[in-house]
Amino acid sequence: MAAEIKNPFQGTGGRRIVERGIERSLLISGTVAVIVVFFIILYLFRDAYPAFRNIGLGKILTGMKWNPAGEPPSYGAYPLIVGTVLVTLGAMAFSIPLGIGSAIFISEISPSRLKTGFKFLTELLSGIPSVVYGFFGLVIMTNWLRIAFDQPTGESWLAGSILLGIMALPTIISVSEDAISSVPTDYKEASLAVGATRWQTIRRVVVPSALSGITAAIILGMGRAIGETMAVMMVTGNAAILPEPIMNVFSPIRTITGTLGIEMGEVAAGSSHYHALFALAVILFIIVLLVNSSALFILMKLSERFRPSGKKSLFQIPKIVAPLLKKVLWGAVALLVVYYAYVRGGTRGGLEAVVLLAFSLALLTFLARKSSPRQGQKIVFSAISGSMAVVMVLLGVILYYIVVKGIPAISWDFLTQPPRDLGRAGGIFPAIMGTLYLIGGAMLIAIPPGVGAGIYLSEYAREGKITRLIRAGIDNLNGTPSIVFGLFGFAFLVLYLDLGISLLAGMITLGFMVLPTIVRTTEEAVKSVPQSMREASLAVGATKWQTIRRVVVPPAAPGVITGVILSVGRAAGETAPIIFTAVVFSQRFLPHSPMEPVMALPYHLFVLTTSVPDSLHNAYGTALVLLIVVLMIYAAATVIRLRYRRTVRR
Amino acid sequence: MNKDITRDGKANGSSQSVITTQDVNLWYGATHALLDITMEIKTNNVTALIGPSGCGKSTLIRVFDRMNDIIDGCRIEGKVYFRGKNIYDPDVDVIEIRKRIGMIFQKPNPFPMSVYDNVAYGPKVHGITARSHLDEIVEKSLRLAALWNEVEDRLDQSAIGLSGGQQQRLCIARALAVEPEVILMDEPTSALDPIATAKIEDLITDLRKQYTVVIVTHNMQQAARISDFTGFMYLGKLIEFGRTVQIFERPGQELTENYITGRFG
Numbered sequence: 001m002a003a004e005i006k007n008p009f010q011g012t013g014g015r016r017i018v019e020r021g022i023e024r025s026l027l028i029s030g031t032v033a034v035i036v037v038f039f040i041i042l043y044l045f046r047d048a049y050p051a052f053r054n055i056g057l058g059k060i061l062t063g064m065k066w067n068p069a070g071e072p073p074s075y076g077a078y079p080l081i082v083g084t085v086l087v088t089l090g091a092m093a094f095s096i097p098l099g100i101g102s103a104i105f106i107s108e109i110s111p112s113r114l115k116t117g118f119k120f121l122t123e124l125l126s127g128i129p130s131v132v133y134g135f136f137g138l139v140i141m142t143n144w145l146r147i148a149f150d151q152p153t154g155e156s157w158l159a160g161s162i163l164l165g166i167m168a169l170p171t172i173i174s175v176s177e178d179a180i181s182s183v184p185t186d187y188k189e190a191s192l193a194v195g196a197t198r199w200q201t202i203r204r205v206v207v208p209s210a211l212s213g214i215t216a217a218i219i220l221g222m223g224r225a226i227g228e229t230m231a232v233m234m235v236t237g238n239a240a241i242l243p244e245p246i247m248n249v250f251s252p253i254r255t256i257t258g259t260l261g262i263e264m265g266e267v268a269a270g271s272s273h274y275h276a277l278f279a280l281a282v283i284l285f286i287i288v289l290l291v292n293s294s295a296l297f298i299l300m301k302l303s304e305r306f307r308p309s310g311k312k313s314l315f316q317i318p319k320i321v322a323p324l325l326k327k328v329l330w331g332a333v334a335l336l337v338v339y340y341a342y343v344r345g346g347t348r349g350g351l352e353a354v355v356l357l358a359f360s361l362a363l364l365t366f367l368a369r370k371s372s373p374r375q376g377q378k379i380v381f382s383a384i385s386g387s388m389a390v391v392m393v394l395l396g397v398i399l400y401y402i403v404v405k406g407i408p409a410i411s412w413d414f415l416t417q418p419p420r421d422l423g424r425a426g427g428i429f430p431a432i433m434g435t436l437y438l439i440g441g442a443m444l445i446a447i448p449p450g451v452g453a454g455i456y457l458s459e460y461a462r463e464g465k466i467t468r469l470i471r472a473g474i475d476n477l478n479g480t481p482s483i484v485f486g487l488f489g490f491a492f493l494v495l496y497l498d499l500g501i502s503l504l505a506g507m508i509t510l511g512f513m514v515l516p517t518i519v520r521t522t523e524e525a526v527k528s529v530p531q532s533m534r535e536a537s538l539a540v541g542a543t544k545w546q547t548i549r550r551v552v553v554p555p556a557a558p559g560v561i562t563g564v565i566l567s568v569g570r571a572a573g574e575t576a577p578i579i580f581t582a583v584v585f586s587q588r589f590l591p592h593s594p595m596e597p598v599m600a601l602p603y604h605l606f607v608l609t610t611s612v613p614d615s616l617h618n619a620y621g622t623a624l625v626l627l628i629v630v631l632m633i634y635a636a637a638t639v640i641r642l643r644y645r646r647t648v649r650r
Numbered sequence: 651m652n653k654d655i656t657r658d659g660k661a662n663g664s665s666q667s668v669i670t671t672q673d674v675n676l677w678y679g680a681t682h683a684l685l686d687i688t689m690e691i692k693t694n695n696v697t698a699l700i701g702p703s704g705c706g707k708s709t710l711i712r713v714f715d716r717m718n719d720i721i722d723g724c725r726i727e728g729k730v731y732f733r734g735k736n737i738y739d740p741d742v743d744v745i746e747i748r749k750r751i752g753m754i755f756q757k758p759n760p761f762p763m764s765v766y767d768n769v770a771y772g773p774k775v776h777g778i779t780a781r782s783h784l785d786e787i788v789e790k791s792l793r794l795a796a797l798w799n800e801v802e803d804r805l806d807q808s809a810i811g812l813s814g815g816q817q818q819r820l821c822i823a824r825a826l827a828v829e830p831e832v833i834l835m836d837e838p839t840s841a842l843d844p845i846a847t848a849k850i851e852d853l854i855t856d857l858r859k860q861y862t863v864v865i866v867t868h869n870m871q872q873a874a875r876i877s878d879f880t881g882f883m884y885l886g887k888l889i890e891f892g893r894t895v896q897i898f899e900r901p902g903q904e905l906t907e908n909y910i911t912g913r914f915g
Contacts, residue, residue, distance in 0.1 A: 007735055009746040016743070463722055532759035535717060536821065540772035540828045541749030550775065555762055 015543060022545045023460055029452025030461070030470075033519050036449075036512055037473045040480075040488050041285075047491050048282040051075070051275035060279055066240040066254075068263065068273045075276040077283060079240045083157075083253040084226060084287070087236065090161025090249065091168055091225045096218055097361070098165075099172030101387030103217070106173070107180040108202050109381055110388075118388065119177070125395050126170030127634050129573025131602040132623050134234030135609050136398050137163045139616065142235055151250045155237035158249040163231045166394055168221035173391070175220055179213020180206055199377035219291060220479070226288055227481025229257040229576040230606060238262060256284045257576075260483045264580050269495050281487050285480060292479045296472075330362075402623050409621025419586055423608050424615045428622055430587050434503075434598030435629060437591070438582060439571045441507030446515045447564060454522025454560070459548055478516035482576045485513040489581035504594035506582020513577050514567035521563025525556040558641045565637030572630050575602040601626040668693045668832060668862050669714055669751075674728035676709060676718065683709050685886045687728070691832070691879075696854060696863045698877035698894065700870055702914065706886040707866045708756075711834050714864065715751040716744045732832075749776065752825030754835040758817035760809035760824075765792075765801050768809045768820055772828035787827050795823035796853050815846025822853065833857065835865040839872070851876050870910060874898050882906045 051060065055075050063076020106118045141162065142154030183206050191201040207214070237252025240259070244251060260277055267274045364383055367376075417427030461467045489509030499505040529552045537547040553560075583603040591598050605626060608619040667690040676684035684706050691697050691714075699707040709718065716737060718724045729736045737747050749772075760768050769788045778784060788805070792798040797819040801812070809820055818838055825833055835854070839847040854863055854876050867873050873880050874894060881891040882905075890897060890906045901907040908914055 007739070007741055008733065009735060009737065009742045009750075012743075015745070530759070532755060532757065533761060534720070535753075535755060536759045536761065536824070537771070537775070538720065539715065539717065539748055539753035539755075540775070540825060541745050541747075542772070542775040543745050546775040550771070551761060 019543050019545050026452045026456040026460060029449040030456035032449040033453035033515055034470050034473065036515060037470075037477045040477065040485070040512065041473070043488055043492050044278060044282055044285060044484065047275060048278035049275075051272065051279035054272065055276065055279070060276070061283070064242075066259065068276065073273065075272075075279075077256070077280055079242050080254055080256045080259055080280065081283065081287075082242055083236075083240075084255040084257070084284075086157055086243070087160045087164060087232060087253060087255055088222060088225045090157060091164035092218070092222055093161070093165075095165035095168045095172055095221060095225075098387045098390055099169050099217070099221065100176055100214060101384045102169070102173045102391050103176035103180055103214075104202060104207070105384045105388040107177050108198070108206065109384060118392075119174070121392060121395060122170050122173045122177075123634065124399075124631070125166070125391070126174070127569055127573075127627075127630050128398065129575075129602055129626055129630055130167065130228055131230045131234075131573065131575045131606050132402065132627055133163055133167055133398075134231035135605055135619065135623050136401060137231060137235040138609055139619075140401055149250065153237065153252070155235055155252055156250045157236065157243060157253040160232050160236040160253065160255070161249070163235055164225040164228055166398075167228060167231060168225045169391060169394075171224050172217045172221040175217035176210070176214045179210035179217065182213075183209045197374065197377050199380050219294075223288055223291060223479040226291065227257060227284070227479070227483070229261045229481065229483040230602075233258040233261045234606075234610065256280050256287075257481055257483050260284075260487065261576060261579065264487060264490065269491075278487065278491070281484050285484055288479050288481060289476050292476055293472075296475065402620065402627055405620040406624025406627075409617050410624060414618075414621055415625070418589070419604075419618075422612050422615070423586065423604065423618055424612065425618070428599075428601065428604060428618075428625060430590055431599040431601045431604040431622070432625065432629065433590050434583070434600045435572055435602070435626075437503055437598060438506050438510055438578065438600060439568055439633075441503070441594070442510035442514060442571050443564070443568060445507060445511030446518055446567070450515050450518030451522050451560060451564075453519045455526055455548065455553075457519070458523045458526040459544070459552065474516045474519050478520055480516075482513055482574050485509055486577040486580050488512070489577060494581055500595065501580075501582060501584065501597045502595045503582055503591050503598045506578045506598070506600075507594070509577045509581045510571045510574065513574070514571050517567045517570070518563055521566070522556075522560045525559025525563065526552055528559065529555050561637060561641045565634060565641070568633050568637065569630050572633055573602055573626065575600075575606055579603060579606075601629065666693045667691060668733065669864075670731040671713070672729040672731070674710075674713060674726065674730060676706075676713065676727075677725045678721065679723040683886050684713070687713075687888050689881060689888055689891050691862060691864055693862050694858055694860075695878040696858050696865060696876055697879040697881065698873035699864070699866045699881045699883060700868075700873050700909075701883035701889075702909070703868075705883040707881075707883045708836050709886075710883065710888075711753075711836055711864055711866050714832070714834055715748050715753055717748075717753065719744060749828050750830050751832040751834060752828065752830035754818070754821055754825055754833065754838045756837040757841050758814055758821050760812070760817050760820050762808065762810055764806045765809050765812070765820060766805040769823050769827050772824060776828060788823075791823040791827040792820075794826050794857070795819045796849065796856070797823055813846070815842050815849060818842060818846070818850060819853065822850075830861070832862045832864065835863065837866050837868055840868055847872075870898075882909060884909070 060075055060077050061081070062078055063074060064078050065074045065076045066080055067074045102118075102122070106115060106122070110118055137159055138155075142156075142159050144154065145151065145156065145159055146154035187205050187209060188201055191205045192198070196204070232255050236254065236258060238254045238258050239252040240254040241251070243249070243253060260280060263273070264277055267277060361383075364379060367379055414427040415432065416429050418430050419428060420426030457467065457471065461470075486509065489505055489512075493499045493505040493508055494501060533551050533555075534547055537551040538544075542550070578600055582598060583600045584597040585599070585604070585607045587597070587599050601622060605619060605622045608615045608622060669691040671687050671689050674684055674687040675682070687710060699710060701707050712718045713726065713730060714732075718726065726738065730738055732747065732751065735742065737744075761771065763771070766788055769791050770784045773784055773787050778787070789798060792801060797816060800816060801820075804811075809817065812820060818841075822833075822838075839850050842850065851872065854865065857863055858878075865873075865877065877894045879892065880894040880897040882889045882897065882901075882903075884905055890901060890903045892902070896902075897906065898910060901910060
């Protein structure tokens with residue numbers, strides 16, 4: 001029957017070639033992204049290997065002394081690892097309650113016309129570059145801490161934790177808020193319809209449904225805190241010691257990232273110190289990897305059980321975990337109270353405040369439970385609103401100092417002149433241009449393979465072991481601390497490829513750093529387009545590429561653009577990746593070729609703050625300009641995004 | 651009349667068949683979802699597929715325009731002839747198939763674009779760019795879908811603002827705009843209220859003059875009201891296939907009778 005008839009459905013050869021060509025080129029960009037990911041990981045291990053071989057992994061992990069300048073040098077990373085853990089825990093102790101409270105406030109309590117405002121302000125908090133946080137911390141906050149707690153210095157574990165906590169807040173708030181807001185209205189209506197209060201609905205329906213997203217938010221915030229370099233390095237005092245006693249929050253402390261940031265610039269390539277630093281980077285990488293993978297694992301388990309189509313009930317998890325979690329929490333609080341009441345005999349300052357906070361929280365929960373649902377709601381809602389207020393005050397204080405003290409420094413000459421007298425006088429024009437060059441180049445390098453790989457992963461790649469491996473690799477690189485990219489750039493681009501400290505090396509390093517973010521946000525945005533849209537398009541005979549281009553990409557574009565914007569902002573404010581690859585402190589002229597080094601705003605601010613006495617006036621000016629540059633990028637991109645959305649929705 | 655349709659769906663009636671399947675088997679991973687389906691779809695008729703949830707009727711209808719291609723782990727064996735050509739042959743371009751066999755989904759799925767752009771989408775992806783030509787197609791399709799009068803003055807507004815029934819008719823217009831020969835409908839009224847359902851049913855009755863319609867439905871009365879042929883499916887098998895009148899009045903199988911009379915399902 002079929003044999004006699006000429007095939008009427010052959011299609012045109014041209015269309016097939018186009019389709020195949022597009023799939024190939026997307027595959028290639030995906031491959032590039034993946035190769036970059038694995039290459040960075042491999043390269044780190046390669047340069048760390050001699051240290052593991054010569055010193056031994058055990059000695060590095062358990063050695064109590066980090067003294068590379070000693071005779072003989074000792075490379076014990078234990079104090080650094082403990083330092084990293086302590087600073088992160090301290091940061092989480094207050095950013096988790098504040099962050100989740102604020103997220104609930106924005107999505108469930110805030111009047112809807114104020115919602116955008118709060119979200120914008122939270123995003124503003126994440127737009128502040130880490131070096132600006134460090135600047136604020138060093139110049140303002142450590143002083144406050146020193147005076148308030150009557151300590152010899154404010155540069156301490158506590159200062160690092162506060163700063164990191166603030167920096168983790170926007171991540172925790174915005175990711176949790178997304179998760180909470182995306183709980184279907186049906187659930188809420190169903191709960192309210194049976195007479196539950198708003199708080200009951202939030203606690204029993206909304207938060208449990210959003211739990212996986214909230215967990216992800218916390219982990220992401222934690223990842224950010226662990227990997228942060230500049231801010232931590234500037235306020236923790238950097239003494240490679242264990243706090244004495246271990247809970248002494250006023251002790252100076254040194255993190256792994258801080259060590260890398262301080263020592264990498266001065267190390268002789270190929271020396272045992274050099275390899276030891278790479279070993280540290282590998283340890284840092286593995287810590288972050290463990291944190292991320294455990295989070296991913298929890299998320300996976302959660303989402304399995306939470307899927308409404310699953311056999312298990314929707315809210316089973318909290319029922320199992322919540323009592324356990326409660327017991328652990330109460331146990332921890334009780335232990336702390338006992339410890340402070342009896343062992344330390346009520347010494348001044350510090351953790352007492354934390355204990356007090358935990359205590360008042362507990363009291364609040366108790367009150368809320370004992371009172372009627374309505375009163376309970378009032379109490380809880382005021383606590384939640386309070387956490388939002390705290391976040392806003394933190395933002396206000398930081399912005400106030402930067403803006404009020406920065407404005408007097410800014411003048412036409414400041415913006416258009418090169419620096420003089422080690423940056424105490426003159427302007428910052430080469431630094432502004434250098435930053436723009438760096439991010440421009442980084443985007444040119446990262447966007448094509450990043451977006452291509454994202455689309456490929458979502459639309460073409462078959463789900464299987466390899467795709468999962470690729471996604472895991474990209475995810476892990478996504479959470480990788482920026483200083484690790486800096487190390488890679490230094491070792492591979494600057495030394496091995498002999499690019500030297502140059503604009504090009506900086507662009508590539510920054511480009512690699514933002515690549516995973518672009519891949520994953522593109523993939524997520526593209527994936528979130530409902531399958532029914534694709535089916536509708538395919539059903540009228542559109543090709544796969546036509547479907548992607550006309551139906552899938554337009555609604556996903558705002559999401560993709562958001563991802564790109566976030567990475568541009570991040571790249572503009574980053575110091576750690578360019579500190580060893582691209583920047584010099586002072587240069588009178590703009591670079592003539594990509595092979596020359598440049599100045600950059602974040603690095604300029606860093607050096608002024610830490611190494612040039614009496615340059616505070618210009619440091620404030622630089623901080624303000626950097627802040628404005630970053631915020632302008634966000635603003636411009638937000639405008640593009642909104643306009644795009646409007647034309648698509650019509 | 652009794653003799654011209656046998657149980658396996660081979661009809662010897664006067665009208666020509668447009669789609670013929672031969673021993674179609676389909677697996678989702680390890681799940682055997684369709685078993686040895688052999689049937690014929692007649693030109694300019696409405697063919698209904700009925701059966702309890704999970705019986706494979708939606709899977710079967712998606713076999714006809716290869717929509718199952720986009721599901722990972724889906725494997726199909728057997729032959730599906732459309733106009734005499736097996737559409738699963740390697741030299742067949744699935745795009746051509748979907749152009750000539752349109753599909754309407756269970757939930758209305760208009761794109762988040764204007765009414766006009768929704769209908770013009772198909773012609774545009776198939777290379778029609780002249781505005782006047784598109785205008786013509788859009789109007790014609792919307793008229794065919796009995797929606798023109800309701801949306802005439804809001805063509806440039808978002809399709810998301812239409813009611814559910816209007817959205818579904820818009821989806822039908824979108825399918826008609828590429829001038830298919832067959833329209834597959836996968837429970838097109840299950841998300842709609844009775845009034846909107848009635849409108850769609852009227853529309854289907856009109857459409858059969860020009861098109862061949864295959865409809866999956868949950869609603870037996872609907873099948874009885876609008877279809878010329880009915881297939882009853884159960885656990886991935888086509889239990890019985892024949893003229894609707896015969897299936898509903900003198901079912902040949904006990905299983906069919908039990909289902910139709912509401913003893914299960």
